[in-house]
Amino acid sequence: MAENSTTEELTTRVDDGVLIITINRPDARNAMNKAAAEGIAAALDRLDSEDDLRVAILTGAGGTFCSGMDLKGFLRGESPSVEGRGFGGLTEKKPVKPLIAAVEGYALAGGLELMIACDLVVAHSGAKFGIPEAKRGLAAAAGGLMVLPDLIPHKVAMELALTGDFIDAQRAYDLGLVNRVTDGSVMDAAMELARSITANGPIAVRVSKQIMDESRSWPRDERYTRQAKLLPEVFMSPDAQEGSKAFAEKRKPNWTGK
CATH class of the missing domain: 3.90.226.10 (2-enoyl-CoA Hydratase; Chain A, domain 1)
Incomplete structure (x- = not known):
């Protein structure tokens, strides 16, 4: 297209x-x-x-x-x-x-x-x-x-x-x-x-949306366990490092979506 x-x-x-x-x-x-x-x-x-x-x-x-x-x-x-x-x-x-x-x-x-x-x-x-x-x-x-x-x-x-x-x-x-x-x-x-x-991190946005949508049907006692399986993609990403560096350096982040 x-x-x-x-x-x-x-x-x-x-x-x-x-x-x-x-x-x-x-x-x-x-x-x-x-x-x-x-x-x-x-x-x-x-x-x-x-x-x-x-x-x-x-x-x-x-x-x-x-x-x-x-x-x-x-x-x-x-x-x-x-x-x-x-x-x-x-x-x-x-x-x-x-x-x-x-x-x-x-x-x-x-x-x-x-x-x-x-x-x-x-x-x-x-x-x-x-x-x-x-x-x-x-x-x-x-x-x-x-x-x-x-x-x-x-x-x-x-x-x-x-x-x-x-x-x-x-x-x-x-x-x-x-x-x-x-x-x-x-x-x-x-x-x-x-x-x-x-303006925000692409991975953080995508996974946050996924958790908010899917967690509504998760059993209450399994919510944190299921969320924990999705969060490493966010916290272990280069964008997570970039976001923290940009904050410390008082500049806008340069997101890569990775």
Whole structure:
């Protein structure tokens, strides 16, 4: 894949180690179809395989993040999923490196499920969030019913699922569903967050994310033992030495990712 690429369904570009992935179906409010899902899966594979890429941002063109599954495609028998990866090429298999959702407009149904599969979320103050599948006789099967109750209070998640009603960005922030809310450019705010991550040691970031994700399912009495198996990659790395030297020498670290 070239550094910058554009298809009918998806665009990607690289900005200083940040891979920006844009769902490019604005006329359909970025509703997810098979081609867009496959494009996201390929972009996330690229994120994890290229050492120069440190973080990705997932966003939508035309002022909307994603309005969910393309219902026209659904009626044609098309599935907006990738085998082994889930809805949008993301919900069942997250990338190893950090992924930030930059949300404008609506993150609804599968769009919300894509968002909560990301590690961090930056939202415009006018954004709206919800899982309205029940209003259409469907169910939020790409993580909305299972993951959302892990992220916000159970009764609030239940209300969203059973009523299909939306919440605004401030409510999402208050619930801890969103990291940052901005009145300005959501991409500028997402890039600011991304750069605060790329300033850190790549191995430390990757392993920290891995432990935080995986430890939620570890038996409580095995957590430290399992963590101990992953930490040597961090503490015995040349980057760990470089970080300590840079601190002592009052300079920025020169990370190698090794």
